[in-house]
Amino acid sequence: MSRLFLKYWKSLVLVNLFFSVLVISYEYHHLYSENALLENLQGAFLLLSAIAYFSLARLSLGHLRSAYFGTALLCFSFFTREVDLELLPVIEHVGFLFHGIGRTAMLLVLWSFYIVMVVRQGGFKAHTSNLLRSKYLHYFSLCFLLLITGAVFDREIFNVEYGRLFEELAETNAYAFLALPAIYELYYRFKKGLRLSDSMAATANVTGNVTAKADET
Numbered sequence: 001m002s003r004l005f006l007k008y009w010k011s012l013v014l015v016n017l018f019f020s021v022l023v024i025s026y027e028y029h030h031l032y033s034e035n036a037l038l039e040n041l042q043g044a045f046l047l048l049s050a051i052a053y054f055s056l057a058r059l060s061l062g063h064l065r066s067a068y069f070g071t072a073l074l075c076f077s078f079f080t081r082e083v084d085l086e087l088l089p090v091i092e093h094v095g096f097l098f099h100g101i102g103r104t105a106m107l108l109v110l111w112s113f114y115i116v117m118v119v120r121q122g123g124f125k126a127h128t129s130n131l132l133r134s135k136y137l138h139y140f141s142l143c144f145l146l147l148i149t150g151a152v153f154d155r156e157i158f159n160v161e162y163g164r165l166f167e168e169l170a171e172t173n174a175y176a177f178l179a180l181p182a183i184y185e186l187y188y189r190f191k192k193g194l195r196l197s198d199s200m201a202a203t204a205n206v207t208g209n210v211t212a213k214a215d216e217t
Contacts, residue, residue: 016169023165031165038168039082045175046079052182059189063130066117068182073114075178077107082171136181146174 019038022028032038053072057065080103118127131137153160153167160166 012173016173019169020162020165024162032168035084038172042168042172042175043079043083045172045179046075046082049175049179049182050075050079052179052186056182056185056189063121063127066114066121066127067131067134069117070114071178071182073107073110075175076110078175080107136185139177139181143174143177146170146177150174 019031023031030036050072053068053075057068057072060068080099084099118124121127134140147170150167150170152158153163153170156163
């Protein structure tokens, strides 16, 4: 997967430059305003990530299952923070769960469930050790650094023009990098499953032919 990133990093840089030029040179300020394109992209990446990591958790066992479930919870937590779900007419009757005290209580219950899961599987020391050996650790590290960068622009620690744009771009890229491992892992498992199915079908055909010839003789 690292090769995939090295192959397409220039395209990623160009996309970010394209957004920057649209805003700075052509004054497309609506692209990074509240609930606009960039924030909607962030929400889409986070929702996709939460679903993908939860799917991987269902397909995994042990510490790996806990890691995927924890990452799914992390994505879902970010999602409820980035998207004003309580404003959507579809969920207006349960909107209290997605903001304020309701959101805090819901996430507290979910994270408590995750903590119990980790404790039952050997505790946080063993869990952390497994996480640090993850093959996707560099993607999560890059996501963390981008979120820190976004927080710096958000807090206006440095007086930078278009700081809000750079904040939204940093967060969008962070959530994209958070989604990539899950999407790649699901694709890899699906492809591997297809190969196994083809192999089993081929074996069954060979076995059937051998049996048929044996019956003829």
